Amino acid sequence: MQALVMTGPSRGSDLTEVGDMPVPEPGEGEVSVDVSHAGVNFIDVMARRGEPGYVTAWPFVPGKEVTGTVRRVGPGVSGLVPGQRVAALTPSGGLAEVAVAPAAVTVPLPDDVPSSLAAAAPLMLTSALLLLTDAARLGAGESVLVHSASGGVGSAVARLVPALGGGRLIGTVGRADKVQAARSAGYDTVVVRDEGMGAAIRAAAPEGVDVVLDPLGVELLELDLEVTGPGGRIVLFGNAGGGEASPLPPHPRLMRGNVGIVGFSASALTAGAPHRIARGLSRVLDLIAEGLLDVPVTVIDSLAGVPDVHQLLADGRGSGKYVVRIA
Ligand SMILES: NC(=O)c1ccc[n+]([C@@H]2O[C@H](COP(=O)([O-])OP(=O)(O)OC[C@H]3O[C@@H](n4cnc5c(N)ncnc54)[C@H](OP(=O)(O)O)[C@@H]3O)[C@@H](O)[C@H]2O)c1
Structure with a gap:
């Protein structure tokens, strides 16, 4: 699958590229998602800078929030089925064609909420x-x-x-x-x-x-x-x-x-009290579905455009929210 890959720490986008990575499989309590849209966040830049606690190992696929459809469910997961539209907070790896998230922070996406807007929901x-x-x-x-x-x-x-x-x-x-x-x-x-x-x-x-x-x-x-x-x-x-x-x-x-x-x-809430994240995520999606919340998002056409957005954020030149269309 295609993913945005950071090969080492850098203050610039020189070590970030779109590359081939193995398709991740869900473990116990996890789901994999065929990603339609993913949010771009400042935390990706903190990972790119190599700050302690943000990168597990290099090469690293950043990305904290996705929308798409459930691809596979891991052992012990109930209430989510393949093909279902969802929004999920990913520990990392969201800027990819397939991402894995804990089922506890993956929630159904209401039919009338656009995937592009909902990709701003799980983290931001x-x-x-x-x-x-x-x-x-x-x-x-x-x-x-x-x-x-x-x-x-x-x-x-x-x-x-x-x-x-x-x-x-x-x-x-x-x-x-x-x-x-x-x-x-x-x-x-x-x-x-x-x-x-x-x-x-x-x-x-x-x-x-x-x-x-x-x-x-x-x-x-x-x-x-x-x-x-x-x-x-x-x-x-x-x-x-x-x-x-x-x-x-x-x-x-x-x-x-x-x-x-x-x-x-x-992140700490996801580890210690994931129901609070899931409840918050469901609530913002409901507010959007009810027409009570609308946030402008800038949609980037492909993963190839993300390194430039990361640089905008790193330089403090970003404005509002950026989301990338993946599928
Ligand atoms: N704790 C959490 O769970 C959590 C969740 C989401 C986001 N966050 C944090 O919330 C902040 C906003 O996140 P975001 O994704 O929406 O990003 P963002 O606001 O688009 O970008 C970060 C902003 O930080 C300011 N900034 C201050 N010092 C900076 C520096 N040395 N380099 C670059 N920017 C600097 C800049 O705005 P000004 O120049 O206008 O100050 C910049 O636009 C980030 O710090 C992020 O890590 C935390």
């Missing part, structure tokens, strides 16, 4: 939903601050907050040329991350924001704490810059602010 939309619900416990009318607002997850959050009854949306972006994309995604206020950022956020939410979604490691944690109001929750869910893990602030700092810091990892 599900993470955006669970960040707001399970992790941040978003309440009615609460304000939300999101860093890297114009990217995939940032755009998805902007669509979900109104659907969940949330309030004011504030986004930050790394460069002025991303402001318009974040505004189009639905942010009420967009702030470029420069020295005026704290003042601009405080002006937009004078009583403090209720929820902060932060994928930038702990780089901005002190600012997050400053702009969060009493009872607020800060969710840490990424490390885009790839910096070293740093300690969290001492507990008196959290007590003084009356704030909480929460972590979120879709």
Whole structure:
């Protein structure tokens, strides 16, 4: 089968190519999927950089989310049958003609949800939903601050907050040329991350924001704490810059602010509580089917176009969500 293969760690796309790989077979509790569409994610770039924990071995086939039809079911799987349309969160290997996923995070795809849009659901939309619900416990009318607002997850959050009854949306972006994309995604206020950022956020939410979604490691944690109001929750869910893990602030700092810091990892949830991922994935697919959620996606025609998209994401030049058509 054809797959996107990374042959070693690199900051560029020089070691990524479309190549032939053996068709993977499902093991116990797994299904294989004939992939129709696959989502492209920043996590693929983290794997390409060779960051610890993202690559099991080289050559490596990246890809965390797919739609398609069930090809084969492994031992112990019930409720899924060959030929059934599904969406699945793959541990890796999604950017390929055939991918294997745990059955526990593979859900039926409603008939009226397009495969191309649904390919943005298993990782991106599900993470955006669970960040707001399970992790941040978003309440009615609460304000939300999101860093890297114009990217995939940032755009998805902007669509979900109104659907969940949330309030004011504030986004930050790394460069002025991303402001318009974040505004189009639905942010009420967009702030470029420069020295005026704290003042601009405080002006937009004078009583403090209720929820902060932060994928930038702990780089901005002190600012997050400053702009969060009493009872607020800060969710840490990424490390885009790839910096070293740093300690969290001492507990008196959290007590003084009356704030909480929460972590979120879709991969860790898949390992420890896959039903939460499956429930989130089914819910976003239902919201799409009911016409309550729509996220613009840029569809790439073939796997050969993916290395360029990875480079766009690596350079921080991506906008919104990218999905590749495979079959
Ligand atoms: N924990 C989880 O389960 C989970 C699930 C999905 C995604 N994530 C994380 O959420 C973030 C967004 O994911 P996405 O797929 O939607 O990607 P994305 O937003 O399209 O791309 C990542 C964004 O990170 C920002 N960035 C900051 N430092 C960067 C650096 N050194 N190199 C490149 N970009 C940098 C850039 O935006 P600005 O310049 O505007 O900041 C860039 O556009 C990523 O960090 C990803 O790892 C985590």
